Amino acid sequence: MKVAFIGLGVMGYPMAGHLQRAGLAVTVYNRTIAKAQAWVAEYGGAFAETPAAAAATADIVLMCVGNDDDLRAVSLGSDGAVAAMRQGTLLVDHTTASAEIARELHASCAAAGIGFLDAPVSGGEQGALNGQLTIMCGGDESAFTEARSVLDIYAKQLRWMGPAGSGQLTKMVNQICIAGLLQGLSEALNFATRAGLDVEEVVAAISQGAAQSWQMDNRHATMAAGSYEHGFAVDWMRKDLAICLGEAERNGASLPVTALVDQFYKEVQQMGGSRWDTSSLLARLDK
Amino acid sequence: MKVAFIGLGVMGYPMAGHLQRAGLAVTVYNRTIAKAQAWVAEYGGAFAETPAAAAATADIVLMCVGNDDDLRAVSLGSDGAVAAMRQGTLLVDHTTASAEIARELHASCAAAGIGFLDAPVSGGEQGALNGQLTIMCGGDESAFTEARSVLDIYAKQLRWMGPAGSGQLTKMVNQICIAGLLQGLSEALNFATRAGLDVEEVVAAISQGAAQSWQMDNRHATMAAGSYEHGFAVDWMRKDLAICLGEAERNGASLPVTALVDQFYKEVQQMGGSRWDTSSLLARLDK
Amino acid sequence: MKVAFIGLGVMGYPMAGHLQRAGLAVTVYNRTIAKAQAWVAEYGGAFAETPAAAAATADIVLMCVGNDDDLRAVSLGSDGAVAAMRQGTLLVDHTTASAEIARELHASCAAAGIGFLDAPVSGGEQGALNGQLTIMCGGDESAFTEARSVLDIYAKQLRWMGPAGSGQLTKMVNQICIAGLLQGLSEALNFATRAGLDVEEVVAAISQGAAQSWQMDNRHATMAAGSYEHGFAVDWMRKDLAICLGEAERNGASLPVTALVDQFYKEVQQMGGSRWDTSSLLARLDK
Amino acid sequence: MKVAFIGLGVMGYPMAGHLQRAGLAVTVYNRTIAKAQAWVAEYGGAFAETPAAAAATADIVLMCVGNDDDLRAVSLGSDGAVAAMRQGTLLVDHTTASAEIARELHASCAAAGIGFLDAPVSGGEQGALNGQLTIMCGGDESAFTEARSVLDIYAKQLRWMGPAGSGQLTKMVNQICIAGLLQGLSEALNFATRAGLDVEEVVAAISQGAAQSWQMDNRHATMAAGSYEHGFAVDWMRKDLAICLGEAERNGASLPVTALVDQFYKEVQQMGGSRWDTSSLLARLDK
Ligand SMILES: NC(=O)C1=CN([C@@H]2O[C@H](COP(=O)(O)OP(=O)(O)OC[C@H]3O[C@@H](n4cnc5c(N)ncnc54)[C@H](OP(=O)(O)O)[C@@H]3O)[C@@H](O)[C@H]2O)C=CC1
Ligand SMILES: NC(=O)C1=CN([C@@H]2O[C@H](COP(=O)(O)OP(=O)(O)OC[C@H]3O[C@@H](n4cnc5c(N)ncnc54)[C@H](OP(=O)(O)O)[C@@H]3O)[C@@H](O)[C@H]2O)C=CC1
Numbered sequence A, B, C, D: 001m002k003v004a005f006i007g008l009g010v011m012g013y014p015m016a017g018h019l020q021r022a023g024l025a026v027t028v029y030n031r032t033i034a035k036a037q038a039w040v041a042e043y044g045g046a047f048a049e050t051p052a053a054a055a056a057t058a059d060i061v062l063m064c065v066g067n068d069d070d071l072r073a074v075s076l077g078s079d080g081a082v083a084a085m086r087q088g089t090l091l092v093d094h095t096t097a098s099a100e101i102a103r104e105l106h107a108s109c110a111a112a113g114i115g116f117l118d119a120p121v122s123g124g125e126q127g128a129l130n131g132q133l134t135i136m137c138g139g140d141e142s143a144f145t146e147a148r149s150v151l152d153i154y155a156k157q158l159r160w161m162g163p164a165g166s167g168q169l170t171k172m173v174n175q176i177c178i179a180g181l182l183q184g185l186s187e188a189l190n191f192a193t194r195a196g197l198d199v200e201e202v203v204a205a206i207s208q209g210a211a212q213s214w215q216m217d218n219r220h221a222t223m224a225a226g227s228y229e230h231g232f233a234v235d236w237m238r239k240d241l242a243i244c245l246g247e248a249e250r251n252g253a254s255l256p257v258t259a260l261v262d263q264f265y266k267e268v269q270q271m272g273g274s275r276w277d278t279s280s281l282l283a284r285l286d287k
C-alpha cells in the first residue's frame, strides 16, 4: 500500500517513521525540506516537494500539521493534497483542529470521491515515538474500517466516534477536562508547599483515591521541581482551548473555568512559558 | 486492647465495627443513643452515655464526628474524652477538620500526657464499609507508630505526614485537587453532550491519557445519567472547602478556581443538591 | 457637503437623520431597501442601491453596520464604498469592530488617497436618537480635524485617540470595564434581595460613594424589577467581548474576569436573553 | 448631651473630634492610651481608661473599632460598654462588622433597656476628616430618630435601612459592588496600557457613559501611575469580603466573581500590598 505523510513535526516525524518501518511505501512532505530529507535518511522511503506530489500516487494520505490554516494550506491550497488524490482513496487528518474544518474537508473529499477522517491524537511526543497514540476518529464508518490497519500501526487505542468532526470534538472534551484539572492540581500543590508538606509524600497518600489523575501521577514530580521544559506546550494548549471555546459558541456549552484558566495560561505565556508544559499553571502561583 | 470509638455516623459506624470484629474490646459513644444501641446489637461490644465514660478505660480513643465544633464538644467539652483519659493513652481524630483544632487538641493532649493524631480519611462510605480507607496522619511519629496496628484494621493506606495538623493539611490538598478537577470534568461532559457525542464512547477514548482522573473513571456514568443520589455530599464538600480557604488565609496560597467552584457548589445547594455527590457540578450546567 | 451613510440600523437610522436635518445632502444605503425608503420618507435626502452608488459622489462616507464581516462587505466587497470613492474624500466607520479591520481599512484607504477614521460610538439607541453620542476616533489627526464638523452633529463628546485602530481599542476598554462592573453589581443586588433589603433604599444609600457606577444609577431599578427588554443587547456585548478577548491575544493583557463573565453571558443567551440588556447577568443569579 | 466614643483609629479619631467641636461633651476611650491623650490634647474633652468608664455617664456611646472580635471586646467584654450603660441610652456601632454581631448586640442592649444601631460608614478617611460620611443604619427606627442629630454632625448622608443588621448588610452590598467593578477596571486599564493608549485620554472619553464609576473617576490617575499608598487598604477589604462571603452562606447568594477577586486580593497581599488601596488589583496584572 502506498502512503503519503504530510507534516513531519514533533508528532508527524516519528508517526511516518512507524509506517515505513511497518513495510508501507511512504512518501513524506514537509514544508521545510531539510526535515523531509532527514526523515528519508533515517527511515528510507521518499519525499516529495509539494503535498500534491506526495498525494498523487497514494492510497492513503495522512496529515499532521499545526492548525486550521496550515491544514487548509496543505489540503485545499494550491499544490494541496485533495486535488491530486485519486477517487476511492483516503485522507486522514491528525492535526488538532476545529470540527468545522473537519466537516469542510469531509465535504470537499466526498465531492471528489475521497474518504475523509478527522483523527486527532493524544499521547504526546512520547506516544508518537512509541507508536502508542490514542486516535479519535470522525467521519464515515466505512472510511474508518478501511484506515484501521494503517492507523493501528502507531495506535494504542483507535476509536470511531461518529460523523465528520466527532474526532475533533472528542479531543476538545479531552482538553477541557485537562484545563480545570491542572489548575486544581496547581492550586493544591502550591497550597501543599506553603503548608510545609512534602509534596512527594502527599501525592503518595492521595493518589489512589478521589483526587487522583493522570496529571497527578505523571506531573507532580516535575511540578514540585518547578521543571516545565518538556511535555505539551502552553502555546499548543491555548490553540486547542481557543478551538474549544469557539465550538462552545456553536453548541451553547458554558465553560467558565476553562475560559478563566485559558487567561491564566496567557499569564504563563507572558512569563516566558510559551513552550512550557501545561502543568506550568503552578508557576503562576509560585511567583 | 481497649478501644473507645466516638461518633457512629456513616463513616464511624462501620469503622468501629471493623475494630470489634478484629477482636478489640470496643466501647462506642454516639450522641443519638439509638445508633449506639443498634451498633452493639450488630457487633457486640459496649456503649457509653458520654464521651468521657467511653474514654475512661480505653487505651486508644478514636473520634469521627462532623466538624470543628462537634470535635471540640466531644473532646474538650464537659463530659469530653480528654479529661477522662489516662496518661500514656492515645487520642486519634478521623474527622475532616481544621489544622488549627488539630494543633489545639495536640497541645491539650500533650499537657495531659496523652498522644494525639489528626487522622482524616478518604475513601468514602464504601471505603469505611470495606475497611479500605486512606488515612493521613499528623502528630508525633511515636504516636503514629503506636496507633498503626489499630488503624491498619480499616486502612488500605496509612501514612504519617508530619507534625500535628499535617493529616488535615494533606486532606485539604486532596479536596483542592477535586474541586477544580470536577468542574473541568463537568464542563467537558456538558460540552460532549451538547456536541452530540456519546459520553460513554468519549470516556472510553480519553480515559487512558492526560485527561484521566479517578472522578472520570468512577463518576462519568452517573454524571451522564444525571444521577447524584450517592457519594460525597456537596454540604460536606463545602465544609471542607471552607477549611481549605481558611487555612489558605494563613499560608498565603491563592485558590482562585477553588473559591469559584465553591460558589458554584453553593448554587448546587440552592438547586436542592445539598446531599448530592460532588460530581453534581454538572447539574448546574445542564439546567 | 455631500454625505453618504451606510447602514440604517438602530443606530445608523437616527444618526443619518441628524445629518440630513442639519442641512447636509445625505444619500443613504441599507441592505434591506425598505428601511432606506422609510428613511427618505421621514427625512428627505436620497437612497442608493449599493454602497458604491451612495459613496461615488460623497465628500464623506459614514458607515454603521454590525461587525467585521459586514464592514468588509460594504467597504471592500464588490459594490463596496472604497473603490467608488474619490481621492481626497473621507471614510468614517461607526461600527464596533476589531482594531485589525480598522488598520486594514486605513491602509486600503490610504493607498487610494482617502482618509479613514475608526469611530465607534457609545451612548446607545438613546444617544443616537438625541444626537448625544460619545465618539472615539482613531486614524490620522488631519482626517479627524476634517470630519469634526460632521461628527459633531450627533456627538456629545468627540475625541481623537491616536492612530488607526485607537477608536476601537478605546471602545474595547469601555466594554471591559462594563463586564466586571455589571457582574459585581448583579452579585450585589442579588445579595441585597436575599438579605431582605429594599434595593431602592440600598442604592440611595450607596450611590454617592465608592460603589457608584453609571450602571448602578441607570439600571438598578430595571434590574430590581427583573426587566431586561431594553438597552444594549447581550448578543452585541458578546460580539464586543470577543473582539476584546481577540485583541488581548495580541497585546498580552490577561482578562480573567472578562473571560469568565463572557461565559456567564452565554448562559444568559441560553436562558433566552440574547436581546436582553447587559444588566441581565442578574437574571442568571435570580434563577 | 454626654457622648462616649470608643476607638480612635483612622476613622474614629476625627469622627470623635467633630462631635467635640460641635459642642457635645465627649469622653473617648482608646486601647492604646497615648492616642486618647493626643485626642484630648487636640480637641479637649476627656478620656477614660476603660470602655465601661467612658460609657457609664454617657447618653450615647459610639464605637469604631476593627472587627467583630474587637467589637465584642469593647462592648460585651469585661469593662465593656454595655454593662456600664444606663437604661434609655443609646449604643451606636460604626465598625464594619457582621450582621450577626449586630443582631447579638441589639439583643443584649434590648435586654438592658438600651437602644442599639449598627451604623457602618463609607467615605473613607477623607470622609471622616471632612465629616462627610455616608452612614447606613440598622436597628429600631426610634433609636435611629434619637441618634440622628448626633450622627448628622459627621454625615453627608444618613439612612435607616431596616431592623438590626441592615446597616451592615447595606455596607456588604457596597463592598460586593466594588470588588467586581475594580477588577473590571483593572483589566481595562491594563489592556489600555498594553494597547498603547493614553489612559488619561481614554478615561476622558469613556467616563461619561456606561463604563463610568466612582472608582474610574477617582482612581484612574493613581492606578495609571502605579501609586497605591493611600485609600482603603486591601487588608480591610478582605476583612469586609470575608464578612460578605460569610453572610452569603446564610442567605444563599452566589458570589462567584467576588470570591474570585477576593483570592486576587490575597495575591496582592502576597506582593506586599496589605496596606495598598483596593485599586491595587491592577498591580497583579502589571507584574
Ligand atoms: N506535540 C504534542 O505533544 C501533541 C501535538 N498534537 C497536535 O498535533 C499537531 C502537530 O503538532 P507537532 O507535531 O507537535 O507540531 P510541530 O510544530 O512540531 O510541527 C508542525 C508541522 O506542521 C507543518 N506546517 C505548519 N504549517 C504549515 C503550512 N502552512 N504548510 C505546510 N506545513 C506546515 C510544519 O512544517 P515545518 O517543519 O516546515 O515548520 C511541521 O511539519 C498540532 O495540531 C498539535 O496540536 C496533538 C497531541 C500531542
Ligand atoms: N445598539 C446599540 O445600543 C449600540 C450599538 N453599537 C454598535 O453599532 C453597530 C450597529 O448597531 P445597531 O445599529 O444596533 O445594529 P442593527 O442590527 O440595528 O443594524 C445593523 C445594520 O447593519 C446592516 N448590515 C449588517 N450586515 C450587513 C451586510 N453584510 N451588508 C450590508 N449591510 C449590513 C443592517 O442592514 P439590514 O437593515 O439590511 O439588516 C443594518 O442597517 C454595531 O457594531 C453595534 O455593536 C454601538 C453602541 C450602541
Ligand SMILES: NC(=O)C1=CN([C@@H]2O[C@H](COP(=O)(O)OP(=O)(O)OC[C@H]3O[C@@H](n4cnc5c(N)ncnc54)[C@H](OP(=O)(O)O)[C@@H]3O)[C@@H](O)[C@H]2O)C=CC1
Residues within 6 Å of the ligand: D007, D008, D009, D010, D011, D012, D030, D031, D032, D033, D035, D064, D065, D066, D067, D069, D070, D071, D073, D074, D094, D095, D096, D097, D121, D122, D123, D124, D125, D231, D232, D233, D236
Ligand atoms: N479606614 C477606612 O477608610 C474605612 C474604615 N472603615 C471601617 O471602620 C473600622 C475602623 O477602621 P479604621 O479606623 O481605619 O481602623 P484603625 O485600625 O485605624 O483603628 C482601629 C481602632 O480599633 C481599636 N481596637 C481594635 N481592636 C481593639 C480591641 N480588641 N479592643 C479595643 N480597641 C480595639 C484600635 O485601638 P488601638 O489604637 O489601641 O489599636 C483603634 O482605635 C473598621 O471596621 C473599618 O473596616 C469603614 C470605612 C472606611
